[in-house]
Amino acid sequence: MPKFENATLVERIDLTADLAVFRIAPQTKLDFIPGQFATLALEQSGRLVQRPYSIVSAPHEPLLEFFIELVPFGLLTPLLWELKPGDTLMVRDQAAGTFWLDTRSGLARHMMLATVTGVAPFVSMLRAHAFMLTSDLGADLRFLLLHAASHSHEFGFYRDELAELGQQGWLTYVDTVSRPSDNPDWEGEVGRVEDLIRKYADGSGYDNTNSVAYSCGHPVMVENTRAIMGRARFTKRQIHTEKYFTIKVPNPR
Ligand SMILES: Cc1cc2nc3c(=O)[nH]c(=O)nc-3n(C[C@H](O)[C@H](O)[C@H](O)COP(=O)(O)OP(=O)(O)OC[C@H]3O[C@@H](n4cnc5c(N)ncnc54)[C@H](O)[C@@H]3O)c2cc1C
Numbered sequence: 001m002p003k004f005e006n007a008t009l010v011e012r013i014d015l016t017a018d019l020a021v022f023r024i025a026p027q028t029k030l031d032f033i034p035g036q037f038a039t040l041a042l043e044q045s046g047r048l049v050q051r052p053y054s055i056v057s058a059p060h061e062p063l064l065e066f067f068i069e070l071v072p073f074g075l076l077t078p079l080l081w082e083l084k085p086g087d088t089l090m091v092r093d094q095a096a097g098t099f100w101l102d103t104r105s106g107l108a109r110h111m112m113l114a115t116v117t118g119v120a121p122f123v124s125m126l127r128a129h130a131f132m133l134t135s136d137l138g139a140d141l142r143f144l145l146l147h148a149a150s151h152s153h154e155f156g157f158y159r160d161e162l163a164e165l166g167q168q169g170w171l172t173y174v175d176t177v178s179r180p181s182d183n184p185d186w187e188g189e190v191g192r193v194e195d196l197i198r199k200y201a202d203g204s205g206y207d208n209t210n211s212v213a214y215s216c217g218h219p220v221m222v223e224n225t226r227a228i229m230g231r232a233r234f235t236k237r238q239i240h241t242e243k244y245f246t247i248k249v250p251n252p253r
Pocket residue numbers: 037051052053054055066067068069070071073074075076077078097117118120242243244245246247248
C-alpha cells in the first residue's frame with residue numbers, strides 16, 4: 001500500500017507570481033519512469049490535501065523537480081505557495097501513471113505537445129534521453145516538442161534548456177505564445193499548439209507511419225490535439241494524453 005513520507009523543500013524558483021519550480025528531497029529515493037507523476041500533500045486542519053504532479057526531473061537526478069501553477073482558489077497550491085526552502089511537505093512513496101515514452105510501438109519519432117506546466121513530463125523524458133545518449137542508447141529516436149503559453153515568461157528556464165538540447169540535433173523545440181500583443185518583443189512562433197501542429201509535423205516529417213503523439217496540460221488543448229492527430233490518421237494507440245484538470249460545465253438547471 002502506498003503511503004506518504006516527509007520530503008524537504010530544497011529549492012524554490014518563482015518564475016512568475018503564479019508559476020514556480022519546486023525541488024524537493026524525499027526521505028527515501030522515489031523510483032519512477034520519466035513521464036510519471038508523484039503525489040504531493042500537505043496537512044490542513046488535520047486533513048491531508050493531496051494532488052498529482054508530473055515529475056520534471058529525470059531518474060538520475062538527486063532531487064525531484066516540479067513545475068507548478070498556482071490555482072488561486074485551489075486547495076493545495078495556495079498551501080504550496082506558503083512553503084520556503086527547508087520546510088517539510090509530503091510525497092507519496094510510489095510514483096504513478098502510464099504517460100511515458102512509448103517505445104513498445106517501435107516508432108522512432110515522438111511528437112510532444114504541451115501547454116505551460118504540461119511540459120513537465122516531456123522535460124523528464126528528454127533529460128533522461130540526453131543522459132542515455134551518453135552511452136549511445138536510443139540514438140535513433142527523434143523528438144518534436146511544441147510548447148505553448150500565453151506569455152513568453154511562462155516558459156521559464158525550460159525554454160533555454162530545451163533550446164540547448166535542440167542544438168544536439170535529435171530534438172526540435174518550438175515555443176509559441178498565444179497573446180502576441182502582450183509580448184511585443186517576442187520574435188518566435190505565435191498561436192496555440194492546435195494552430196501549429198500540422199505545420200511542424202508535416203514540415204519535420206512526423207506522421208502516422210513513423211510517430212507517436214503525446215499531449216499534456218490544459219484539457220482543451222489535449223482534446224483538440226487528440227482530434228487533430230486523429231484526423232491525421234494517428235490511431236488511438238499512437239496518441240497518449242494527460243489532462244491536468246477538468247473544466248466543470250455548469251448544470252443548466
Ligand atoms: C496526472 C496529473 C499531473 C499533473 N501535473 C501537474 C503539474 O506538473 N503542474 C501543475 O501545475 N499541475 C499539475 N496537475 C494539476 C494538479 O494536480 C492540481 O489539480 C492543481 O495544482 C490544482 O490543485 P489545487 O488543489 O490548488 O486546486 P483544486 O482545488 O484541485 O482545483 C480548484 C479548481 O481549479 C481547477 N483547476 C485545477 N488546475 C487548474 C489549472 N492549472 N488552471 C485552471 N484551473 C485549474 C479545477 O478543475 C478545480 O475546479 C496535474 C494533474 C494530473 C491529473
